[in-house]
Structures are given as C-alpha cells and as structure tokens.
Amino acid sequence: MTDLPSATPDAALEQVDSELVRGHRLSRKRRLLPTGRWGDFIATTASLITALALVVALWWIAAIAFNDPNVLPSPEEVADRADELLTNGGDLGLVHNAQVSLIRILIGWGGGVIAGVAVGIAMVSNRWILGLLDPLIELGRPIPPLAFAPLLVIWFGIGELPKYMILGFTTFPIVAISTVAAVKGVDRNWILAAQSLGAGRLYVLRRVTIPAALPGILVSIRLANGLSWSSLVAAEIIASTSGLGWMILQAGRFLDTPTIFVGIITIGLLAFITDRVLRVAEAWLVPWRGKGAS
Amino acid sequence: MNESKLAKAADTGLRLQGISHSFSDGRGRATDVLAGVSFEVGAREFVSLMGPSGCGKSTVLGMVAGFLSPEQGDVRWHGERVTAPDAARGVVFQKPHLYPWCEVYDNVMFGPRALGRERESRDLARDLIAEVGLEGFERHRPYELSGGMQHRVALARTLVNRPELLLMDEPFAALDAQTREEMQALLLEVWQRHRCTVLFVTHDIEEGLLLSDRILVMGHRPGSIRADISVDFERPRDETLVFDQRFVDLRSSVRTLFRKDSS
Numbered sequence: 001m002t003d004l005p006s007a008t009p010d011a012a013l014e015q016v017d018s019e020l021v022r023g024h025r026l027s028r029k030r031r032l033l034p035t036g037r038w039g040d041f042i043a044t045t046a047s048l049i050t051a052l053a054l055v056v057a058l059w060w061i062a063a064i065a066f067n068d069p070n071v072l073p074s075p076e077e078v079a080d081r082a083d084e085l086l087t088n089g090g091d092l093g094l095v096h097n098a099q100v101s102l103i104r105i106l107i108g109w110g111g112g113v114i115a116g117v118a119v120g121i122a123m124v125s126n127r128w129i130l131g132l133l134d135p136l137i138e139l140g141r142p143i144p145p146l147a148f149a150p151l152l153v154i155w156f157g158i159g160e161l162p163k164y165m166i167l168g169f170t171t172f173p174i175v176a177i178s179t180v181a182a183v184k185g186v187d188r189n190w191i192l193a194a195q196s197l198g199a200g201r202l203y204v205l206r207r208v209t210i211p212a213a214l215p216g217i218l219v220s221i222r223l224a225n226g227l228s229w230s231s232l233v234a235a236e237i238i239a240s241t242s243g244l245g246w247m248i249l250q251a252g253r254f255l256d257t258p259t260i261f262v263g264i265i266t267i268g269l270l271a272f273i274t275d276r277v278l279r280v281a282e283a284w285l286v287p288w289r290g291k292g293a294s
Numbered sequence: 295m296n297e298s299k300l301a302k303a304a305d306t307g308l309r310l311q312g313i314s315h316s317f318s319d320g321r322g323r324a325t326d327v328l329a330g331v332s333f334e335v336g337a338r339e340f341v342s343l344m345g346p347s348g349c350g351k352s353t354v355l356g357m358v359a360g361f362l363s364p365e366q367g368d369v370r371w372h373g374e375r376v377t378a379p380d381a382a383r384g385v386v387f388q389k390p391h392l393y394p395w396c397e398v399y400d401n402v403m404f405g406p407r408a409l410g411r412e413r414e415s416r417d418l419a420r421d422l423i424a425e426v427g428l429e430g431f432e433r434h435r436p437y438e439l440s441g442g443m444q445h446r447v448a449l450a451r452t453l454v455n456r457p458e459l460l461l462m463d464e465p466f467a468a469l470d471a472q473t474r475e476e477m478q479a480l481l482l483e484v485w486q487r488h489r490c491t492v493l494f495v496t497h498d499i500e501e502g503l504l505l506s507d508r509i510l511v512m513g514h515r516p517g518s519i520r521a522d523i524s525v526d527f528e529r530p531r532d533e534t535l536v537f538d539q540r541f542v543d544l545r546s547s548v549r550t551l552f553r554k555d556s557s
Contacts, residue, residue: 192361193391197405198381198455207404211395288394291437 073258078265081258091242098266101232101244104160105274108167108235109228113221116172120179120217125205130180137173145169146234158239166235171224175217182216183209215282215289222278229271244270307459307491308335308358312367314516315353326516327353328364333510333519335459340485340492342502342509346552350517351495355463358493359385371459381409384457386465390448392436398423398447399432405455415454422450425484442473446480453488460485462494466501475533478504486530499548504535511551521551 056075063074073081085094123130145166152162186209194208236245244263251259282289313331316324327350335341343351356362357369360379369376371383379385392401402423406415423432426446428439436444445465452460466474478501485492485505496502502509503525511521525544527535535541 187391189387189389189391190393192359192379193385193387194404194408195379196359196361196381196383196385196461197408197451199404199408203408207408208393211393214395286395288435288437291394 070255070257073261078258078261082262082265085259085262092247094247094262094266097242097244097247097263098270100242101236101267102270104163104235104243105167105225105228105232107160108164109171109225111164112168112171112228113175113224115168116175116220116224117179117217119172120176121183121205121210123176123180124183133176134180137176141173141177144234145231146237149234149238153238162238163235163240166231166238167228170228170231174224174227175220178220178223179213179217182213182220185216186212215286218278218282218286222275222282225274225278226271229267229274232267307337307372308493309370310334310354310358310367311370313354313357313364313369314366315350315357315364316516329516329518331367331512331518333522335491335493338489338491340494340505340507342494342496342506343512344496344499344502344509344548344552345512345517345520346514347497349512349514351497351512352463354512354517355385355461355493355495358459359383359461381405381455382457383459383461384452384455386448386452386460386462388464388467390436390441390444392444392447392451394436397433397435398428398439401436401447402451402454404451409455418456419450419454422454423447425487426450426480442469442476445469445473445477449481449484453484456488456490458490460490460492462492464495464497467496467498474501479533481505482531499545499552500536503541503545503548504531504533509548511548523548 059072060075063069063072063077066072069077082094085092087093119129119133123133148169149162149166152165156162156165190208190212191204194204199207232243233245233248236243237249240246244267248260248263251257251263311332313328314326315328316326318324331350331354343354345351353362357364358371358376360376360383363377376383393404396404399419402419403412403415406412406419420432423429426449428443428446428450431439431443436447439447448465466477469477482505492505494502494505506525509521509523509525510519511523512518513520523544527538527541
C-alpha cells in the first residue's frame with residue numbers, strides 16, 4: 001500500500017474493500033488465460049497475431065484509400081511479389097538476397113560481439129586499457145557507421161570486408177560498454193568467496209566474473225543483433241550487387257514499391273527470428289537469471 | 295589469563311595486535327571503527343566475537359580473512375602477516391553466496407578445483423554433502439534449494455578445503471528461528487568432527503554462548519575488546535543447554551555488559 005492511511009475508519013474500510021475487489025478482479029482475469037510455460041507461449045502468440053492482423057487491416061484500408069500501387073501497394077500485391085521473388089528470382093530472388101544478408105550479419109555482428117566482449121573484459125582487467133579505450137569508444141559511438149562507408153571503400157575496396165566492418169562498428173561499442181558494466185556489477189562477495197576458497201586471479205575471472213556477468217553481456221548481444229539489422233541497408237549501400245539492403249535500394253530506383261515492402265518485411269522477420277533464437281540461447285545459457293540468486 | 299590460556303597462546307594460530315581502522319565517508323571525513331583491538335585464538339578453539347551491530351566485528355573478521363588490511367596493527371596467522379585471502383582461512387558469509395551457474399556438487403568442488411585438488415577431494419565433497427543432509431541434491435542448482443539448504447551447501451563448500459581456521463560472519467542471522475537452531479546444531483556436530491579453529495561473529499548472545507569456548511565482547515564507536523569470557527560448558531553440547539541455570543546466569547551477565555556499552 002503506497003497510500004497514506006486514511007483519516008476515518010470508514011474511509012479506511014472502503015480502501016481495504018476496494019483493494020479486495022481489485023485483487024479479486026485481478027485473480028479472475030488471470031484465470032482467463034492458461035498459466036505456465038504453454039500459457040505464456042499462447043499469450044505471446046495471441047498478442048502477436050492480433051497486432052499483425054491489426055496492422056495488415058489498417059494497411060489494406062490505407063491502400064484502398066490511396067488507390068495507387070506505386071505509392072502504397074496493398075498487402076495482396078506485396079504477397080504476390082514476395083511469392084514471385086521466392087519462386088523465380090534466382091540470383092535476384094529473395095532467398096539469395098536474404099542468405100547474403102544473413103551471412104553478412106552473422107560475420108559482422110559476430111565479429112563485433114567477440115571483439116566487444118574481449119575488449120570489455122580487457123578494459124575492466126586493466127586500468128590503462130580502460131583509461132585509453134573508454135573515451136575513444138564513447139567518442140566514436142555516436143558517429144553513424146554509415147559515415148565510415150566512403151572511407152572504408154577507399155581503404156578496403158568494394159568487397160565484403162567494409163560491409164562486415166560497418167556491421168561490426170554498430171555492434172562493438174554497445175557490447176564492449178555493456179561488458180564493462182556487467183563485469184563491474186558482479187557481486188563483490190562472490191569474488192571474495194572465491195578468493196577465500198583458494199582461487200587465483202585468472203580462475204576468479206573464468207569461473208566467477210564471466211559467468212556472473214554473462215546475463216548482462218547476453219542482453220547487449222541481443223540488442224546489438226537488432227542494431228546490426230537496422231544498419232544493414234547502410235552496409236549494403238557500398239557497391240553491392242546483392243543483399244536485402246541492396247534489393248530495397250535497387251527497387252527504389254525503379255519505383256518498384258512492392259519489392260521495397262517485401263525487403264522491409266523480410267528484414268523485420270529475420271531480425272525477429274534471430275532475436276528469438278538468441279532468447280532461447282539465453283534461457284539455456286543463463287537459466288538462473290532473475291531467480292534472485294545470491 | 296590463566297595457565298591453560300597461556301598454553302593455548304603459545305601454539306596460537308591467530309594473533310591480532312593493536313588493530314585500528316577508520317572508514318572515510320568519501321567527503322574527507324573519517325570515522326574510527328576500530329581502536330586497538332588485540333586478541334589471540336588458540337588452535338582448535340571456538341571463539342565468538344560479539345557485540346552490538348556497528349561495532350566493527352565484521353571488519354575484524356574481514357581483516358583476518360585478508361579482504362582488507364588494517365591501517366594500524368597487524369593480523370598474524372602462524373606468525374605470518376595476513377595480506378590476502380587464503381584457502382587455509384575459510385569464510386562462511388552471512389548470505390550463502392553460492393554460484394547459481396554451478397550445481398550443488400560443483401559449488402562444493404569450487405575450492406578443490408581452484409587449488410588443483412579435485413581428485414583427492416571428491417570423496418570428501420560427497421561425504422560433506424551427506425553430512426549437511428543434502429544427499430540426493432548434488433545435481434540441483436542453488437536457486438532450487440531453500441535458504442537453509444543453501445547455507446548448508448555454503449558450509450560444506452568451505453569445509454571441503456579443510457581450512458585450519460573457519461571464519462563465520464553472522465552466518466545464521468538472516469535465517470528464521472527454527473532453521474537457525476537447526477544450523478547451530480549442525481555446526482556443533484560438524485565442528486566436533488572436524489575440529490578446526492573457529493572465529494564466529496554474532497550479535498546473538500545465546501548463539502555465542504551455545505557454540506563457543508570463549509566469547510570476546512566488543513564495544514562500539516570505536517570498537518575494541520571489552521571482555522574476554524571463557525564458556526566452559528562440557529561438550530558435546532546441544533540446544534538443551536540454554537535451559538541450564540549456569541547458562542542462564544552467564545547470558546544475563548553478558549547482556550548486562552552489552553547494555554552498559556550501548557548506553
């Protein structure tokens with residue numbers, strides 16, 4: 001109860017009463033949906049389907065209102081285009097472009113994650129490294145990775161490397177900064193306990209600090225995954241001939257609005273799916289998260 | 295000091311000499327927490343460090359563990375100055391601080407693995423897990439256990455290293471009354487079998503008297519040792535001791551000491 005105690009006994013009774021009623025309603029509402037793991041799954045799926053249905057319905061209405069497929073194609077037209085791109089696209093098709101983009105993300109994001117965790121741990125382990133890198137990362141972080149694109153092309157040519165680097169630049173700072181924060185936030189008593197059990201510096205790092213910081217690090221890895229999808233188009237601006245970002249840019253040039261929609265939706269779907277996969281990995285790697293362990 | 299105490303002091307393991315310490319509040323103001331704390335603990339002795347909360351007893355324990363160094367004076371263990379934590383001085387904290395990413399067995403084996411003694415410690419680890427009543431829970435994660443069970447694991451995890459000195463920082467203070475009694479009985483039982491030296495910090499007079507050979511009563515602000523009382527009830531002891539008239543008398547005299555200090 002956050003409210004101050006009521007002045008009169010009657011008012012107090014009323015307050016208790018309304019709280020009882022509220023509690024009652026709450027418990028009845030809870031019973032509407034099945035509980036437990038399956039209940040959660042059903043609830044999530046139901047909310048997802050409802051939200052999607054709502055968006056598609058509004059989109060349909062708007063498309064009918066505009067009545068110009070070059071401005072806003074209807075969901076039906078977009079679905080037709082998706083089907084077309086899926087079945088007979090070949091090297092220009094959706095599957096190929098999605099594959100190319102997915103591999104770029106995996107390499108760029110994966111590289112950024114590995115570098116971010118490694119540098120983050122180095123930063124907390126050594127004051128000099130922290131003092132040197134912390135301001136650099138903070139200064140570099142707000143610069144959009146796209147700004148580096150022309151430079152990267154001059155330095156590394158038009159191959160895959162600059163694309164990986166742009167995605168890596170997006171991923172690296174958030175993972176490095178989160179790793180530093182997660183390691184610094186490790187309960188000091190866990191470390192003291194390990195030391196008094198005979199663990200040396202390296203053993204404490206491997207067996208206590210890293211597992212204890214893992215939940216925080218994993219959250220940043222997931223966030224970074226989302227961010228790297230969001231800078232995919234930027235990465236694929238650089239002299240590309242494939243990829244979802246390239247597909248969108250190319251379609252834009254030819255006023256092929258349905259393909260733009262297909263590209264956008266595919267990026268959204270893939271980002272969503274990779275995030276789900278990472279969530280599952282998270283639940284498997286850190287089953288103790290949120291269990292109030294100390 | 296009587297003769298038996300002198301004999302104990304001669305082969306003493308732990309010796310604290312003139313410990314003074316202060317904490318800074320971060321704005322340049324320092325608060326003295328300890329002023330000239332000196333005492334010794336003999337081999338295989340069970341000593342409780344008691345006093346009102348805030349008297350610096352946990353700070354003393356942290357210094358013996360090697361977690362922090364005193365500004366003045368020194369802590370010596372077998373004649374050597376304590377500067378860092380060591381497996382010979384095992385610590386049981388107020389909270390269990392188990393590692394949730396390890397199962398019970400792996401929590402207990404943490405020390406032996408860190409020390410490279412895994413093979414020769416396996417049997418002892420299993421025995422200790424059974425001894426603290428957790429047989430069958432080896433593959434459970436800490437968060438699947440009750441608070442009392444977690445404390446049992448913490449005790450086994452510390453004992454598996456066969457520490458010569460066991461440091462306990464109000465280990466049962468956060469437990470409910472019944473679990474606390476169970477843990478006290480378990481500690482008495484385990485200690486009678488393993489017989490290491492124990493320095494036990496508590497603010498609970500009854501607990502200190504029930505468990506210890508000697509109690510050191512600390513006063514506060516700044517903390518120092520006000521009384522050194524020997525508790526010579528015969529062992530093995532159990533919780534029925536609290537009804538003994540001698541126990542009741544001793545308890546009330548210690549309580550008077552506490553009161554005098556806090557007023």
